[in-house]
Amino acid sequence: MCGIVGAVAQRNIVSVLIEGLRRLEYRGYDSCGVAVLADGEPRRARSVARVADLDDQVRDTKLGGVTGIAHTRWATHGAPVTDNAHPIFSRDTLAIVHNGIIENYETLREMLRGKGYEFVSQTDTEVIAHLIHSVYRGDLFAAVRETVQQLHGAYAIAVLHKDQPHTVVGARQGSPLVVGLGEGENFLASDALALAGSTDRFVFLEEGDVCELTLDGVRIVDRDGQPAQRDARQVAAYGGAVELGPYRHFMQKEIFEQPRAISDTIPQADAFDASLFGEGAPKVFEEIDSLLILACGTSYYSGLTAKYWLESIAKIPTQVEIASEYRYRDSVPNPKALVVVISQSGETADTLAALKHAQSLGHPHTLAVCNVGTSAMVRQTEFAFLTHAGREIGVASTKAFTTQLVALFVLAATLGKLRGHVDASQESNYIKQLRHLPAALNSVLALEPQIIAWSEEFSRKENALFLGRGLHYPIALEGALKLKEISYIHAEAYPAGELKHGPLALVTEAMPVVTVAPNDALLEKLKSNIQEVRARGGQLYVFADADTRIVNAEGLHVIRMPEHYGLLSPILHVVPLQLLAYHTACARGTDVDKPRNLAKSVTVE
Template identity: 45%
Template sequence: MCGIVGIVGAEDVAPRLFEGLKRLEYRGYDSAGIATLVGGAIERRRAEGKLANLAARLAADPLPGTIGIAHTRWATHGAPTEDNAHPHIVGEVTVVHNGIIENFKPLRDELLGEGRSFSSQTDTEVVAHLISRELERGASPQKAVAAVLPRLHGAFALAAMFAGHDDLLIAARLGAPLTVGYGEGENYLGSDAHALAGLTQRIAYLDEGDWAVLTREHIQVYDRDNRPVTRAIVPSGVSPAMIDKGNHRHFMLKEIYEQPVVVAQTLRSYIRPVEQMVALPDMAFDLAAVERVVIVACGTASYVGMIGKYWIERFARLPVEVDVASEFRYRDPVLPPGTLGVVVSQSGETADTLAALRHMKESGVTTAGIINVPTSSMAREVDLLLSTHAGPEIGVASTKAFTCQLAVMAALSVNLARAKGRLDAEQERAVVRALIAAPETISAALAYDEAIAGMAGTIAGARDVLYLGRGPEYPMALEGALKLKEISYIHAEGYASGEMKHGPIALIDEAVPLIVLAPSGPLFDKTVSNMQEAQARGAQVVLISDAAGIAQAGENTIATIEMPEVHPLIAPLVYAVPVQLLAYHVAVAKGTDVDQPRNLAKSVTVE
């Protein structure tokens, strides 16, 4: 969640630390701070709220120093106030931290019992106190950190800087990602490659339990047993241009418009156009042996799993279970032999999903991961990595990652079907043709952006909105409702359209818009029938369909959004566009912060 960046350099670091925080603000924006060493003493600037407030503080009171750490916060323990903002200083050490120290209360009680006082409500300050206590007992910074790390339970990435040590940063990770970067005469650390995009292209990802000592000339990594280890230095692959809005008003809009390209890039990894077939990377297990599929994910990614359930059951005739990762482990799921566990995550670091993956592996389940970051924890731990190629996604509300995940889920579904003998060559060729057409059809859907913007005002004034869909469009209704909630703060719910008369229809009145996703096809008539039941009770309907569907059922609606006619397989990829654009334009009409909606963060690395 929170973002960390650090530099041990040869010139003033505060401006570059601030730029690093700007690249990480999608990870949290409740407060922010920077600490440096000035004449060997720790100096700090902090501010509540977004980075603009910290920028004003730095402009009024500049911060010199050639070594420093910085942090942008998503609050876990303690309100988003300046007192709770990082870095935290205790004695001769200052610390920044991402994650949760689960045993912070007994540690805090122990420290309070020694007469130590706390200036914040955070779990992070406990870490600073523990390190400071070791320093007071005569330990070196390295030995102090090595002594404290085994006492911390939970998930964390942290960095520490020490008064009087102007050539030393120490970083550590357990359950939360952390990266080190290599420069010329200076070195860096950050929560991810984005943080270091403007600093270096040479990075190394710390493994679980690693900690690292950084100086200007050297980085030494240690494993959880304090043994020196070497971690591969790799190209970052992220440039500042990749995380720039370009000519778009918001990152979200830019990323919506990138979908034709990134979906095409993703599908290129899985489609063999000459053979007219879909292929997966080489794997160490046989898909034909799969008897059951369990898909685990959070938020938008879980709706990819729900759509995958429709596809896998339809094409491969395998039973599929979809679970939200935050519940999966706690109900002690039954995972018999022959189960394929599939995790879906943009970052590959989502804490609940990563814990679910590890639970499946401990149960002996073969695993696959649909993941956008090939160097992430999940990507390294699954038996089969199915990469998406969405590129960096900065807007907190997922858009292009979602459609790329759908593209890969379709490829997995087809491969399972072929392995199980449920899909012949001609059927597969038809699927390949549909998938190849997806990027162009998504592009055609984007042509309706202006029309969607024009009708967004009819939704912006609503207090409640309902979304309806059948089949794979039911998860799309859930996704549409989530998008609207996330960025416009309008209460919205998605329902399977046939379920309306079993309770939700009681919510219908003229003040509750009803968004209906109904592409032409075998489920169209049933969806429209449910829509008309709601209209008979005063529902104000926005119908999203193709030209044929609108011609048949567009009467008596307050608006229609026309989509291209599509193969049923790729309908979810195409219909993602109007629900994304509708949420976007409603949020713009309401004046909310589209890219950084309140209370949210992009990479959820805490449970």
């Protein structure tokens, strides 16, 4: 989602700002811009195209300066047009970039209009700009501090003022912001990745912090205005270019990177040990009596899959909730529950807010499953299990999802062992299965040519149903999500047993029905559901394990999976669904890696 980069230096900083925006492009955005102080005035360039277009503008106009801020915007308030693109100015004296949403912006806007301020954008950000301008008395740091006390909602901001040419002020509440420390120069960004190559020393701002960057150093105060000492951390933020190689899109590349990503995520230990999750985990894991999983989107579906594992393997009650719903309802806290939050980026606003809400209710034990070790989520939980998916550029998650599943299976097996439900023989078998997963996945990826043939048919459809049962119902949900995300085909997923309770009314020859058919205890039930669809003239597309005896017939199209994989079968069965969505989107000519209206890192509610 939106990205911030800022800098104070003794050199022309524009190339650093533009490069920072390039590194944040994968998060998704509708517009971008950069502002610098040049000849004592704020000047800017903005674009509703890509960062490359902004770079061309900067070069054509020879925009340069030693103090600047830059932004990629994912539209919330106001359409993605130039007037709404950041940086936003106030009376040509100050510039601001902003991530997040200001909930009381309408009230503040009316108050500022009463003071004579005119609004040229539809953004909530312009309210912050004018508010800072209205209270500015020669000290930008003090003006920002006074302003943020009036803001309700989430924000990360970076501000510069023409009267203080070597100063950038930042503040955060509910959205991430990190300070980069240099020699004779300092930086600000929403993600350390943006500053890779400029610095490897970072200070992660905490909720309510306000900071001031100058050439000489950084000043930080907390929400109470007290000087705050935040530890600097050395982080090797990989900033190298990610090459497509032989692939058409990053999503395709990331689908094929899953064997390696899973191999890197699987613990090297020969036993399931709670210490894999952090110091102190063995004692806490023995004391907990249930789990509460909080997540959004694809990560939520990984949590739904984990519920089956946790209750089957570890025999521990597990509740899975959509993070954005959990925080706004009355719930009954259980201090003996382990709260598990799942996020690829570790900056998902709804999940972070749900985590904070759970902690405020008295949940003392928390665990993050995350792909970014420096993220806010990892810093704010008691324990963590890091996946090793590497950078995921495509907005539609693939390898992040399957590595989350690996992490959650390890959690289930570990808890099962601690609770006496996984003996030495089962433990050894689970470890062998995990380590064989990369090879099994390579066999699944070899099905791509058959899936491409199906995708041509799917590309002409506007609706699709996905069916699964038991452990594979969440995989059907994930398959439907992938198809709708990148091909824009309306897709719904149901437990196959629910067909006759409503969805069967939708089945016609024009409605493809995708079915996940592993050879498990529910296979015969699933075969009955398949016949229900065939009897209504529906077209079935079935991913079936080799020994299911489901064969091609009129209205029944079958791709055989290489092998049945027991409890880990969901990790294999989701991959052909990813490939089906990908190749259908390619056939329809959509922007696969940057689907419309979506962003990679969802840092607003």
